[in-house]
Amino acid sequence: xxxxxxxxxxxxxxxxxxxxxxxxxxxxxxxxxxxxxxxxxxxxxxxxxxxxxxxxxxxxxxxxxxxxxxxxxxxxxxxxxxx
Amino acid sequence: xxxxxxxxxxxxxxxxxxxxxxxxxxxxxxxxxxxxxxxxxxxxxxxxxxxxxxxxxxxxxxxxxxxxxxxxxxxxxxxxxxxxxxxxxxxxxxxxxxxxxxxxxxxxxxxxxxxxxxxxxxxxxxxxxxxxxxxxxxxxxxxxxxxxxxxxxxxxxxxxxxx
Numbered sequence: 001x002x003x004x005x006x007x008x009x010x011x012x013x014x015x016x017x018x019x020x021x022x023x024x025x026x027x028x029x030x031x032x033x034x035x036x037x038x039x040x041x042x043x044x045x046x047x048x049x050x051x052x053x054x055x056x057x058x059x060x061x062x063x064x065x066x067x068x069x070x071x072x073x074x075x076x077x078x079x080x081x082x083x
Numbered sequence: 084x085x086x087x088x089x090x091x092x093x094x095x096x097x098x099x100x101x102x103x104x105x106x107x108x109x110x111x112x113x114x115x116x117x118x119x120x121x122x123x124x125x126x127x128x129x130x131x132x133x134x135x136x137x138x139x140x141x142x143x144x145x146x147x148x149x150x151x152x153x154x155x156x157x158x159x160x161x162x163x164x165x166x167x168x169x170x171x172x173x174x175x176x177x178x179x180x181x182x183x184x185x186x187x188x189x190x191x192x193x194x195x196x197x198x199x200x201x202x203x204x205x206x207x208x209x210x211x212x213x214x215x216x217x218x219x220x221x222x223x224x225x226x227x228x229x230x231x232x233x234x235x236x237x238x239x240x241x242x243x244x245x246x
Contacts, residue, residue: 004138007220075141078223079223080203080205081220081221083122
């Protein structure tokens, strides 16, 4: 599974992307967040306030209960501020 | 009325409003109005530059979806969205939205809709750099969510629902 980070989420995690293999018990975005947060202090800081972090699965915005599977591209980022 | 496919570009380079406008009307005689919105970088609080980050791939897809929604809601003959990324200094153009239609109301409304939804649904993030070397990420604004939500109401009203 490919995980991408953007904006301050990327800065806190310390990398722009990483390849991860979460256990089978990780089935949705919220589960992946909980699993990722335990990987390093940087991950923990990025996900300290999960409500401030948005997600996309395979480049579509995704809610916390959206399923994630091996091979997916999952991205985490703050609320968008373009325009 | 034939509908042209939306033109969508995410690029570091500046854009040419006159050339993009001309392209929307070129070779057709059914366009009665063109509406445009250009977003510029403002120098608030001693801002030295904005740095815009995006999600290559998803950003283009998200804008394409917003443009499809605009084409479904209004009878547009064409529309163009160009959004820049990278480091932009005060005064620099950031985003261009152009809409073309047989009549002005559709062009003007669709143009406002596009920029409102772009602000809340397209994956871009702005970081502000200040003269003293400090920087901060721009936070999402409640008024942008409110501006975007008025189009939810507008769609509901058109369907005869009470918002």
